[in-house]
Amino acid sequence: MKVVRDPERGLVYRDYAGFSERIPCEGTFSNFRARLGENLYIEIFHVLVDIFRKLQMITYNILAHDGTLYPTWARYKGCTYFCHQCEAITVENIIDRVKKRILYRLNKINENNLGTEIRVYAPCPSERFPEKDKKGKEIKRPKVELFACKLAFSDDDIPVGQRNTAILFGVNDELEKQGLCIKTLRTNVTHVNAVDDFITIRCPKLPKDTDARIGVRRDPQNPDKSQLKSARPVVGGDSGALS
Structure with a gap:
C-alpha cells in the first residue's frame, strides 16, 4: 500500500487498478462487507463460487485452508502406537485375579496397608508397538491400567455401586465381616461379562482425535485418496478455500 500511495511510483498501479481519487486502505473490504450485511455478502459469495465452477476454476474435490501458523507449546498427549484394538481391549480371567488380590x-x-491402591493391569495389545528400537534392543511392552481401587471403612449405608463391585469380585461377605468396602479410584472398564469372566476396556492413552494424530489428509494429486503426514506442534488458520 505504501507504493500505491507514492505520488510518482504508485501512478502506474493506480491507473491499472482504476483508482483516481480515493485509494482503498486495509479496512476498505471489511467496511464494505459490514455495509452489505451477512445475507447479501453470502449471496454474492455463492454467485462468485458458481461462476468459478462454470469456468472450471474449482472442482469441489479438495478443500484447502489458508491461514497463519503460530508456534505454540502444545504437545501431543496419547500413545503413538495405537490401533483399532485399543478402543475395545478384552481381558479374560480378570474377576478371579482381582478377588485373589483383595483377599491377599x-x-x-x-x-x-488399608489405604494402599490396588491396581490391575493388562499387557498392551497394539499390533503397531515396535518389538525393538533403532539399535536393535528389545523394547518392553507397556501395560494398560484396567482400574484402581482401595479398601476403606464402610458406613452404615454402603452405596449400591460399591456393594455391586464387591459382589462382582465375590468378596462381599469377607468385606462385611471386617466393615470394609471397595472404593473405585480410576476405571477404564466399558463392559463387564461376569458369566464368561472377561471385561472390555478402552485404553486411557488412546487420543480422542485419532485422525488428527495420524495426520490423514487428501492427496493433493489425487483427491480420491488419503495420505499420512506427521503432526506438527503448531496451530492456526481459519479461512477455507475451494479448489
Missing part, C-alpha cells in the same frame, strides 16, 4: 490384602490388613 485382607489377610495382610494388620500391616497398615
Whole structure:
C-alpha cells in the first residue's frame, strides 16, 4: 500500500487498478462487507463460487485452508502406537485375579496397608508397538491400567455401586465381616461379562482425535485418496478455500 500511495511510483498501479481519487486502505473490504450485511455478502459469495465452477476454476474435490501458523507449546498427549484394538481391549480371567488380590490384602490388613491402591493391569495389545528400537534392543511392552481401587471403612449405608463391585469380585461377605468396602479410584472398564469372566476396556492413552494424530489428509494429486503426514506442534488458520 505504501507504493500505491507514492505520488510518482504508485501512478502506474493506480491507473491499472482504476483508482483516481480515493485509494482503498486495509479496512476498505471489511467496511464494505459490514455495509452489505451477512445475507447479501453470502449471496454474492455463492454467485462468485458458481461462476468459478462454470469456468472450471474449482472442482469441489479438495478443500484447502489458508491461514497463519503460530508456534505454540502444545504437545501431543496419547500413545503413538495405537490401533483399532485399543478402543475395545478384552481381558479374560480378570474377576478371579482381582478377588485373589483383595483377599491377599485382607489377610495382610494388620500391616497398615488399608489405604494402599490396588491396581490391575493388562499387557498392551497394539499390533503397531515396535518389538525393538533403532539399535536393535528389545523394547518392553507397556501395560494398560484396567482400574484402581482401595479398601476403606464402610458406613452404615454402603452405596449400591460399591456393594455391586464387591459382589462382582465375590468378596462381599469377607468385606462385611471386617466393615470394609471397595472404593473405585480410576476405571477404564466399558463392559463387564461376569458369566464368561472377561471385561472390555478402552485404553486411557488412546487420543480422542485419532485422525488428527495420524495426520490423514487428501492427496493433493489425487483427491480420491488419503495420505499420512506427521503432526506438527503448531496451530492456526481459519479461512477455507475451494479448489
